[in-house]
Amino acid sequence: MVVKSELEKLGMYCITVETGQVEVLGNLSDHQLRYFKAALLNAGLELIEDRKKILIERIKAIVLDMIDNSDYPLKTNFSLYLSEMLNLDYTYLANVFSAMQGITVEHFIIANKIRRVKELICAKELNLTEISWKLNYSSVAHLSTQFKKVTGVTPSHFKYIECAGTLLPAMCEL
Template sequence: MVCMSCQMVVTYELEKLGLNLHKVEPGKVEVFEPVSADQILILKLALIRAGLELMDNKKNILVEKIVCAVTEMIDYAHDELKTNFSHHLSEKLNHDYTYLANIFSEAKGTTIEQFIILKKIQRVKQLICYNELNMTEISWKMHYSSVAHLSTQFKKITGITPSHFKHMGCNSSLHPEMCEL
């Protein structure tokens, strides 16, 4: 569960099962009473229909927590980062970064660093589409050292420059949510 709408779906499905919820957060649900095998099966099917899955493997749960932490850091970053991504992830998830990196790479087939770059470029695309910030402001907001660094990374990932993307992909007929990788 990375987004609020995913949490709402999970909450709704659990309440439909008559379960009393204590907490629903990314990768974790706490209920007040035991959950039967039948309830788990019903929940799994409902989540699959909603495009979600029930994670019961500790490694998959940790990978989801990494994804959530990275997404949160990128999508909701308002100020300069006080620490680097690896230190932040280690502190937030209470694991050594090397362990997190190995688990993530094994599960996703890519490194955390590459995932962070892809998420940052995805967010840059959204910010370009919103047309509220100039490239200097976007590069600062996304913690790039310069516009040139952002532009180089953007072109490496997408094959086009940010200005070309804005001209081609973010005209008035496209909504910002269409600016995905």
Template sequence: MVSLRCKMVVKQELQNLGLHFVNVDLGTVEILEDISQLQRSQLDKNLRRYGLILLDDKRKIIIEKIKSIIVEMVHYSDELPSVNYSDYISEKLGYDYTYLANIFSEVKGMTIQNFIILNKIERVKELLLYDELNLTEISYKLNYSSVAHLSNQFKKVTGLTPSYFKKLKKERFRNLEDL
């Protein structure tokens, strides 16, 4: 659960089932009473309508928490943390980073670092499309060591240069104006 909307949906569905909760937070719900199998099944069914799922496996829960932290860090923070990402994630979850990295790689088939890179590139695309920041400002905002580093990573992931990606956007809008 990354967004406020997801948390609101979970809270509402818990209330609809008459369940009392103490806390609804990043991938976890603390319920005051024992939950019956019928209530659990109904909650799972209701949450799936919103694209949410119940997780029982501790490893899957940890992975969802890692993903949520990264998505929130890259997409919803005004500034990325100045500390090492591994330290940031480890501190947020209270686990050793090596343990987190091993679980993530084993289950997702990619490293946490690759997941961060993919999210950063998606954020770069978003910022390029908004056209409010230039590439230098974007590289600074996302803690790239240089514009060249950002450009190389962007090309490696997308197959396009940032400037060509931006040019494609402008051409799409130009074509729409010709209709």
């Protein structure tokens, strides 16, 4: 909304506005671009112009959307899905991501799947079997092993601590 509003103030027509990208009709002058950047900064946003940074943000957005907004179990191979969505070779995507982020795409995906597992455990709407199915783990054991490797505790222990009310609030927000 902020992006669209600021562009309209500049007399620009937005063709599409999506997380991480905007397409406008026409070109911004240098003056308009400086104004737009300043307006975004005032709103707590940043204009990313570096192509590799843009690619990283698009990878993140696609992964997060797939993990967070799917009402159906994740059944797609992430590497294939990313390649198809971005129309680029996965090896290239993975190399750029690792070089710029300092972690692999796979570790980013795992960290965010575990974050989502925590959210789902805290929501108390699904059991571990349903959570493992929803996030495309091969089994509850696989989910539990990965969860413990990342967090240091089992999902059951995490749930017990959370239910006992002794959990630090930040733990459910991760």
